[in-house]
Amino acid sequence: MIEFVFQNPILSALLALGGLSAAFGAVLGFAAVKFKVEGDPIVDQIDALLPQTQCGQCGHPGCRPYAQAIAGGEDINKCPPGGQATINALADLLDVEAPSLDAEHGEHLDVKRVAFIREDECIGCTKCIQACPMDAILGAAKQMHTVIADECTGCDLCVEPCPVDCIDMIPVETDLKTWKWDLPATNQNPVFHVVANEVNLIASDLGRGHAFGDQHDGNKAA
Amino acid sequence: MTSLIKVWELPGGIHPPEHKDQSLQLPLGRVPLPPVLVIPLNQHMGTPAQPVVQVGERVLAGQLIGAADGTFSANTHASTSGTVIAIEERAIPHPSGMNSESVVIEPDGKDEWIELTPCEDYRSLDRLTLLDKIRAAGVAGLGGAGFPTAVKLAPKSTQVIDTLILNGAECEPYITADDMLMQVRAAELVAGTLLLSHILHHPKNLLIGIEDNKPKAIAAVKAAVAGAAVTDPEAANIQVVVFPTKYPSGGAKQLTQILTGREIPSGHHSADIGVICVNVGTAVAAWRAVRFGEPLVSRVTTMVGDALATQRNVDVLLGTPISYLLTQHGFNANNASRVVMGGPMMGFTLLDLAAPVIKTTNCILAPSKQELPEPTPAQACIRCGICAEVCPASLLPQQLFWYAQAEDFDRLESHNLFDCIECGACSYVCPSTIPLVQYYRAAKGSIRLHEIEKEKSDRSRQRFEFRQERIAKEEAEKEAKRVARQKAAEEAKKKLAEKAAETAAAPVSSADPISAAAVKVSATQATPDEQKAKLERLVAAAKNTLEFQQKPLVPNKTNPVISEEQLVKQQVRIKQAELKLAEAEQKLADFITGLGTTPAAAASAAAAPIAAEPAVDMNDPVAAAIARAQAKLTMSPEDKARANLESLRGRLAKAEEKVAAAKADGSANLDALQQGAEKLQQKIAEALAELSALGIEDKPAPVAAPATEPAAPEPVSAEQSAAQAAIEKAKAKAAALANMSDDEKRAEQIQSLQTRLTKARERLAKAEAENDANIEAFRAGVTKLEEKLQELA
């Protein structure tokens, strides 16, 4: 063996390399089979980014079918409820340029909305229940129906089927739980003040409302 | 007892002007009873309390008016005796300036208390009872966040507490409430410390941390500790730790670091490293809750700022309107730049001065315009890095600022945004006066909302998938039944065919639905020739039946007498058989003509039994729905609109009939029915408008091509087709809207508002006539609609 190596240095080096590559190839092949990734993760990833409103505005019967269509090469700008934020996220994921929302499918509404049934007008026809993709409407035949606001995605699909038009889409109001600080207004008018020498107290809420009319107030954003 | 403990240094930190003297010149004051007390049910972190009193009820001081809703909630009590005059949304001190449910009490001036249950010796009670007392008294962190104290004092069993810290640092400029409290209630503070120590199984270190700029408080607390040590050996264990003033040493994490040298890892609580940190005011409140059974109904608050004539600390009832407090202290609105709750570093501008003092109101700052001028506008960041130097949490404020601007939430989280205590030190030193903290607050809020939304969308996905599964299951069941029926039919058909071949006189009734279905099914599958043969067989069979039925009835063994009834029945059967025969013949004829017209038509006739047999299919809702859906899908938008119109008209006619009927028998549903009819009329008008819009613009509406629908009559559930129809309609509407100009949109809105207004007026009139309890609501509705209309017009 040693002799063979000494006598044929090139050949033995080649043999050694060949042996190594065969061994690693076997290991990699085994790993590929053994640790195979199941399912179609790209569809899942896309689906995770879609807003799950299930409104069908994209032309597909729900978000997941649209996710599948995107994975199959469809445009990523067809989801109005998601708006630009969703398009950007999708573009990020798929590593493409982010287009703007395709207006043909509808407008993006900034305010979230939920369905509200004017219960005294509801005739209990169950049409809305059948249309709701979320099972968010409660009621039985000839009984007044009501929407579980927490589960409603605001998809609008229940509005049309109602024969007496007693469903309204009402904006979800911000409450103390969902309220958040706004980013400071960026284009404040440059208003200069005589700043007393040592006082430089911060105002952590710059640009917000003031209790008192300030004549020279240029930052009155609220 | 005196401080021998090593004091550690806080990383970063700043030394802003203290401005503490001005509120310490006067002793702790009190204000007269205000005309009303507004007590919000949400004064703490967590779920709001639930009101447990009624409007009009007389309440006593200390009476429970809001019961804690869950663990992370706190009880709320009446601050004085009086009458509940309202339970409604009122302004609360919150940066949003929003309202929240509050109990409004009109004090009667008697200040009568409920009966309290004092407790002489708390050591005789077990810890859970003590915690219950503290919880019942509604004690929540008075230092800032308002965390329910009873929750804080019950650490997890895995957390071994070896240090109790009483936070008397009060590092923020202007605020002296804790300073004053320690001066006047030092004995109670020491007693409270011992109580908390008892509840926490006597931790090794009992520390009261005070900044060195409060000499009077330090002296008072030291004296109180010495006094208590005479009777209680544990008191000797209490160490009063004095450390150099530096902002923000009063943050719980920061104080823990100063006093113990232990740093709390990111995302953990101080209890995780064996430390519990309680504000001095909270300790006093807990002590009073246990010793006297007294709920938390008042607190010490600093009234400070040059816009006030009197600057001092007051012991004020919770619920006192801030505007009232300000008036009591000679507030000069003309000279005030704004009113802040909290200090100048971490406080927020109050948007509504009617908001009351709550458990977390440690200071009302009313600075003059010279004191707190408008902030200078922000300049670009010059990357000086000073902000990073002063950050007590060792963060990179400048980085955070960039990411917050870019709304790059992943990076913000990986840069530990949530470790930021919003102390404002970075904003304070920033030479470009960038309102950094506000960026962080906004970013934190966005991240929180994103998480909520993510959760919701995950839930939506689950619900949707669940529903799909359910529908699929129902569908599968239906399909299974259908297949079973088909099989049975096929067998029956086979038998029929055999019998027909064997003997032409086989008495098989073609009225049998199964064989009829068999014919239908086989018609869709067999070749034209076979079909023809089958139809012919069908005719033959029908003839046979008829003949069989026409035979006169003869008395036999089972039926010895022929009754009148039987005769009638036979007549009916004969009639039926005749009809069947006619139908079968008709079908055969149809089929033959179908074969004759075009070769392609043969295939379509075979593929579309629906068109050939409308009478049969209308009995089958599924098939009918499919037929309708298909018809709809192949229609142009114009046709669709027209069809829509037709159907609406049909519905209207029906609805009107119903109304008439209801009128005739004075049904209670008359109103509802009438409304329905009106609605329909409106819809018709809309449909007409849509139609005309389509007529003017011959742009085809962007509707999905019919190709998306499977052409073959697949079993589609009525539900799915309803959803699909809704989708179609929504799309058509969106398209119509997109085609409409703004003016038209507005006109439409105005019109719909007008109809709503008329209706609302009618309702109001009716309500007035009947003296309905909801008159007010109706009236408000009408006014609102009128306003809206005016806005638009």
Ligand code: SF4
């Ligand atoms: S438009 Fe968006 S939200 Fe609506 S179903 Fe399609 S992907 Fe889902």
Ligand code: SF4
């Ligand atoms: S209630 Fe209406 S708007 Fe809400 S999810 Fe159901 S169908 Fe959509």
Ligand code: SF4
């Ligand atoms: S506000 Fe946050 S980032 Fe700024 S210094 Fe304080 S802890 Fe650091």
Ligand code: SF4
């Ligand atoms: S202190 Fe202000 S200017 Fe300096 S690096 Fe920080 S954010 Fe930028």
